[in-house]
Amino acid sequence: MYKCFFVLLALATACNDLKRSEEEFPVKTTSDWITYEGRVPVTDKQNLYMEIAMLPGNAGEGYYQLDEFLETPTDVSKIGSFKGVYSSFSTPSGELEIHFQNSSYPEGITYRYPSLDGKRIREQEYRVRDLVLRKEGDDKLIAVDNANQPISLDERHNLSKRTSHLFTIEGKFAHVGDSSVFYETNTKQVWPLSRQGAYELATRQYYQLSDVKNEGIYLKGVGFSVREVDERGHRKEALVIKSIIAMTSSPISE
Secondary structure (H helix, E strand, C coil), rough: HHHHHHHHHHCCCCCHHHHHHCCCCCCCCCCCCCEEEEEEEEECCEEEEEEEEEECCCCCCEEEEEEEECCCCEEEEEEEEEEEEEEEEEECCCCCEEECCCCCCCCCEEEEECCCCCCCCCEEECCCCEEEEEEEEEEEEEEECCCCCECCCCCEEEEEEECCCCEEEEEEEEEECCCCEEEEECCCCEEECCCCCHHHHHHHHHHHHHCCCCCEEEEEEEEEEEEEEEECCCCCEHHHHHHHEECCCCCCCC
16 A cells, blocks of 8 residues: 555656647658557566557647567566557656546556665566656657656667658677677668667577678568667667568578
8 A cells, every 4th residue: 555655646746747749749740640659667577568559649749559578588468558648748858748538557567676875676567657768869759767767778679760661670680899880671771770670689690590701591571671879979870670570591592
C-alpha cells in the first residue's frame, strides 16, 4: 500500500510541473503514420521492446498504436497492445514529453537498476502509469521511469524514428573493429549499421561463421533505416537489422 502511495504521489507532483504543449510532434510530412521503435532495458537480462506508430492531429496531440514485447536471452513474447490518444507537455526545463493515454499495466513491469553509488539494486514497477517518452531531437524518444528520469541514454536503447518502411535486406555483413557494415546486394548500397535491433545477435553469429578477418558473411533479414549522429557529430542514415531470416558463410544460389 505504501509503495503504491509513494508512486502516486510522485506522479501527481510530476504532473503539476507540466504544461500543455502545442508543438507538433512528430512533424507530419505525409498522411502516413510515423513509427518509432526500440528496446528499453528493465533488468540485466530483460528488455522491453516497443513499436509505436503516431498520427499527429491537433497541435500537441494525436493518435497512437503501441505494441510491446518482453525480450529475454531465450525468448521474445508480446505482452501488450494499446491504441488511443497522445498529448504533448513541456517540462520546467524546456523538454518535451509525450504522454500516451490509457497505456498502463495493472501490475506493471519489474524494473531493476543500480543506486547512484552502485552499491545497491533498486526496484520499481515500471509502466504502472501511462507510457511517457521524452523527445530528443526529431529522431529519438527517451523512455523515463516513474521519477521522470531516463532509464538509459545508451545508443542501443530507447526508440528511433523509422526513416523508411520495413524492407527485405540481403547481402554481406562484416564486423570491422568496433563497428559493422552491410553491403546490400539488391540496391548495391553500403550501409553503416545501427547497434539497435538484432545487431548484437548478428555480431555473435558473424564470429561463429567467419574464418577470415573482415570476411563478409551472407545475411538475409528485415530492416529499416534511421538517422543517427556519428562520433564527429554528423547525422547519417544507418540500417537497423530488425530480424534475421538467414545467416550463413555459404548461401545457396537460387
